[in-house]
Amino acid sequence: MDVWRRLTNREAPRQADTSSRCVAESASVSHDFVLVNYSQISDLSPNEAVTSGHFTVGGHDWFISFYPGGWSTTRYSQRETEGPGYAAASVCLRREATTVMIVKARITIGLVDRHGTMANRRTPDTDHFCAADISPTFPGFVRRSKLTSRRYLVDDCLTIRCVVTVINPRTEGTTAAPAAAALLPEMLGHLQCMLEDGKGADVTIEVGGRAFRAHRCVLAARSPVFDAELFGSMKRKDVERVEVHDMEPAVFELLLRFIYTDSLPGDDEGCGVAMTQHLLVAADRYGVNKLKQACDMKLRRSxxxxxxxxxxxxxxxxxxxxxxxxxxxxxxxxxxxxxxxxxxxxxxxxxxxxxx
Structure with a gap:
């Protein structure tokens, strides 16, 4: 029997490999709710709100509700940041505009100071929002005493800013043998290792006294400018060594990192606003459009x-x-x-x- 099973299993056709994947797509919008003549609404009763206009994020309509007099319930929370001394705020789904019961989103809300910077930031404890919710998302949004501070109240105007990022996980259907799609993150990791260990590197790029070892085929595939310099009409005699002028080595290092890994580092990795500005210039210079778009988006938020x-x-x-x-x-x-x-x-x- 064992011999028969081995024979039949060996002759049986192997089933095709299959895979599926979940793609987490996101959309982000910043909305400013300006309260003009704030002094005329500052004494509204608890649970009495003023609301912003609707704004659309991720296919859903949202609005801000602000309660200058706070939010009153039969029992206040025991936390310090809630109670009658606090104004409340809420970021809500518009009930008539969505058929989805629950939306997954990240929300940040805060007052805008006189310099245009969002301060006093708050984020909710949950990242699931329901159109039927009526209680404030932020019952302890801000101390009422702060609302009349010169830092936030400018010409009797108060500005509340919220940033809403809707996350929409989308599962793609099961298909046969999509191995390349499933292995993409691992492939990017391997490319990063190639950049870091320099194996197979066939070109040296000199930038401001620093030398970077790289692979011509990767550079050409990701940048039309490098493609022309290394293989096309702009090809130089010595394609094993290229000089880059008018660029700081730190900027080129991040450009090269993006070319290999398709990722933009964060502020704590040396990519603050000033560096992002330089990186946008570099991305435009070398035609790395995805990096240019990433820098554009980051600068808009900063x-x-x-x-x-x-x-x-x-x-x-x-x-x-x-x-x-x-x-x-x-x-x-x-x-x-x-x-x-x-x-x-x-x-x-x-x-x-x-x-x-």
Missing amino acids: LDVQNVATTLALAEQHQCPLLRDACLKFMSSSPNVLADVLKTDGFRHLTASITS
């Missing part, structure tokens, strides 16, 4: 009084319309913000570059 003018100049020079519009919207958000921007060195450099 705007403040000190960097908005320099970011606007970059957006104009490197054809980034979304970034340009975000800068102009930020600068015109209030007279005080614009006045503070006009005092910065970045704005003076911007005007000088326009007039020269």
